[in-house]
Amino acid sequence: MTLSNENEAPRKLEGKFQARVVCFILGLGSLVAWSSMLTVGDYYYTLFPRYHPSRVLTLVYQPFALGTMAILTYNESRINTRLRNLIGYSLFSVGTLLLFVFVATSGKGGIGPYIVVCLLSACFGIADAHVQGGMVGDLSYMCPEFIQSFFAGLAASGALASGLRLVTKVGFENSKNGLGKGTMLFFAISTVFEFFCIILYAFYFPKLSIVKYYRSKAALEGSKTVSADLAAAGIHDQTNQQVEFDAKNLERLSNKQLFLQNIDLAADLFLIYVLTLSIFPGFLYENTGSHQLGTWYPLVLIAMYNVLDLISRYIPLIKCLTLESRKGLVIAVVSRFVLIPAFYFTAKYGDQGWMIMLVSFLGLTNGYLTVCVFTMAPKGYKGPEQNALGNLLVLFLFSGIFAGVALDWLWLIGKSGF
Secondary structure, eight states: BBBOOOOOOHHTTTHHHHHHHHHHHHHHHHHHHHHHHTTHHHHHHHTTSSOHHHHHHHHHHHHHHOOOOOOHHHHGSSSSEEEEEEHHHHHHHOOOOOOHHHHHHTTOOSSSHHHHHHHHHHHHHHHHHHHHHHHHHHHHHHHHHHHHHHHHHHHHHHHHHHHHHHHHHHHHTSSHHHHHHHHHHHHHHHHHHHHHHHHHIIIIISSHHHHHHHHHHHTTTTTTHEEEEEEEEOBBBHHHHHHHOOOHHHHHOOOOHHHHHHHHHHHHHHHHHHHHHHHHHHHHHHOOOOOTTHHHHHHHHHHHHHHHHHHTGGGGGGGGGGOHHHHHHHHHHHHHHHHHHHHHHHHHHHOOHHHHHHHHHHHHHHHHHHHHHHHTTTTOOOOOHHHHHHHHHHHHHHHHHHHHHHGGGGGGTTSSSS
């Protein structure tokens, strides 16, 4: 099959539902490994009670994710997207497998095992930069529903991880070394799922008709990052022999120009994740006190955040509930910062019901605003520009996460364990 300029959309748009399901699964797979690390926080606090694992692991993860993402964003137009995503999913698979081996063979506290876990956290950061930037850039020149499904999958990874963690905690709570056994099962399931994502992305996704259509269209607009994916689908780039291109049509905006035109959306993503990560998950594990739920309390809070984050990412599919105003997005994002004093006073004076409500609202606004930004941004650009813009926005998302993780430590000022 060769590239063509003809309008073949009616035939090639077959498989839209299948593509959305695959995007959801790939989104889930791109964060399920990291969500697994966060969700077994109770296990890490048993092994490493003095080292603030929920905060430190996130702080280790983010510099590697941000640094790798910055390099990949700068070079995105020259990078083989297919190879980039496969490397990312492979790193996730190997990392979760090594965590399973660590829990099965060691499972002991101390600084040595803690460093091993931190190194695996850094590995997940590198993998996340490969996959999340690569997939978002790739999906940005396809239909908006694909990006929505991918980000819904990201949120589902947290919800799935929380659900599995609650199940394993119930199933092994009363057995000998129940916490360790539950964690082993948890990582085993995650490892199998990551291998499944590799197979799905490498062999099934590229051959869907609608995916081939959008990638062929991007190639005709000058994108070089899709060549390997098109080859995997049996499409050989013979554009130069078939189509005489107007040089002006192949010109694309530079990354600087794209950034200046979308600086408000980049700032939105930065601020969304600064706030979210300054509260989740470190504050929820260490600053919410003791309540009737006991050791279940932080797990319930994490689960409520993840579930509402997932649900909210489907709200923009309802046209009348989609926030399409750039000014409206800025106002909504800035307004979320009232949650900081709300969480402080609720942790100090409120009961667990109020805290659960606040955490639910945090997840609800995080998911909704994220999808609104990413589905709005690519409109009006050509394929190569949409890919570049997707990578730029993910870079600012990662920057916000990194800043939020660093600011999260401020909650510990004045505490004896600081």
